[in-house]
Amino acid sequence: MLSRTYIERAILGACLYCDGFPQVAHILSAKNFISSAEHKSRELFEVMASLYPHTPIDLVTVSAKYKQMHPVESEQMLMHWIFETANEKVNANANVISWAFTLLQLDINNKFRAKLQEWREVRIANHDHVEAASLLEILEASNEPETVFDMVENAMAYFEHHNMEEELEGTRELFGQVSDKCRNIKKVESIKVALKYLMSVTDCSNNQVKRECNVFAQAIADMISTGATNPRYTEAVELILK
Incomplete structure (x- = not known):
């Protein structure tokens, strides 16, 4: 499995250099990307989304819009974040929809894992050892991000069967968003x-x-x-x- 940052750069490279944004606009949103001091993938995708469909998405327009939306960022760092997508642009373009689905599932998987861990810590604090052990089992089963939709459905069935109401409602909320x-x-x-x-x-x-x-x-x-x-x-x- 390729790293998440590589997948994000591949998608952004296809969008920036190969007119790939229309292919993934209905699959991904900015919140599916990472935002950190080292990686500004979320901000770059957000800029592209603000341009589409009325303004072409290319190096010039994205750079100008990025500096307008994020004036405190240095231009040198901006160029680094943009150009780091260039190496993946050729291979990414033909498979950009596949990469988009992969990133979507990976993002959902990570968010669901974080929620499972949060619920587990609460159960441990409340000495609900059986429920905490069950949540650990689900966590361990979530190592394959491509099965995230099945995992969420199975988790909901388990929570309902064992009357784990907080976890059930939280998962329903997440799964409702996924279904939409x-x-x-x-x-x-x-x-x-x-x-x-x-x-x-x-x-x-x-x-x-x-x-x-x-x-x-x-x-x-x-x-x-x-x-x-x-x-x-x-x-x-x-x-x-x-």
Whole structure:
């Protein structure tokens, strides 16, 4: 398993140098990235998200927007954080969606592990040794981040069976967020299928149809990037998918 920092640099490299941001915008958010003195991945992705879709994402625009949003950072350090993504850009572009899913699961896994450890410490303090041991078992089973969705479901079933209410409610809250994210990913993938057919229509010779299709495509892109919905566009997408 590659390190998390390498995966984040690969994704950011694809976004910055290979126009990869639209491919991962519906999968990841800035909070899925690390923010530390050594790694400013979260800040870089946040800057890219603020530019998309109305401003091109490249070295110039990201550098300028980053300095505007984070004026206290030195320019030398900014260039270091940006250029450290360059080495991974070529290999990352073809697999950026796969890397995005990997990072999403890794981030969820880390956050769930932290919560499990927090609950375990509370159980130990309260001398609830059986529950503390159970939480340790779940922690040890969470070493494989690619199974995080199954792990969360299994943990919920266990907590419900053993009446561990605090852990159950906390996991439900996390899993609800994960479920919403998965539904959104599936929705956007369906829209991408619709856009594929839509763009094939723009190859026709009728200029008016071309213009209308391009306007519709831009509206769909705006809807995806902002999270806003429009019933007319949704109905049109459903018609295309049929």
